[in-house]
Amino acid sequence: MAELTQDSAGVPGADEANDGFGGSVPIGDADGDGYGDLAIGVNFEDLGTTEDAGAAILMNGSATGVSRTGARTITQNTAGVPGAAEAMDYFGSDTLLTDVTRDGRAEFTITAGFEDEGIGAVTALRGSATGPVTDGARTFGPGSLGQVRSYSAFGANLIG
Secondary structure (H helix, E strand, C coil): CCCCCCCCCCCCCCCCCCCCCCCCCCCCCCCCCCCCCEEEEEECCCEEEEECEEEEECCCCCEEEECCCCCEECCCCCCCCCCCCCCCCCCEEEEEECCCHHHHHHHEEEECCCCCHHHHHHEEECCCCCCCCEEEEEEEEHHHHCCCCCCCCCCCCCCC
């Protein structure tokens, strides 16, 4: 088994101290091709000068394992993802690939554990034949669910 870092061929970004690369690493078939795709949380990733905004990387699965081509990074600055990257959001603190809609394509769920200074939020991208798409992406947190908006790290320990 080969080690993956952000300096590995095909992995977006650069390997930097304290990025939190691999803080969560679920596997699920996001494009319905029968191979497990790998999601990688990078919750302390800096985006330009925005410290610890966070990111999530999705690497395609293949017949031989994780593919080194076609990987992509998703942040709160990615077109179609609700919200905006802010310092200390920790987007990617938890990630999940699971087929909630039962259409054979896993949805990509990403937690921003410290969104809005500790309240937390969860972003859901639906699966498609090309993998997760931002069309119709939704972000929700305690306030949108009728709960009190207080420090709670909403979405922490996301499990399938």
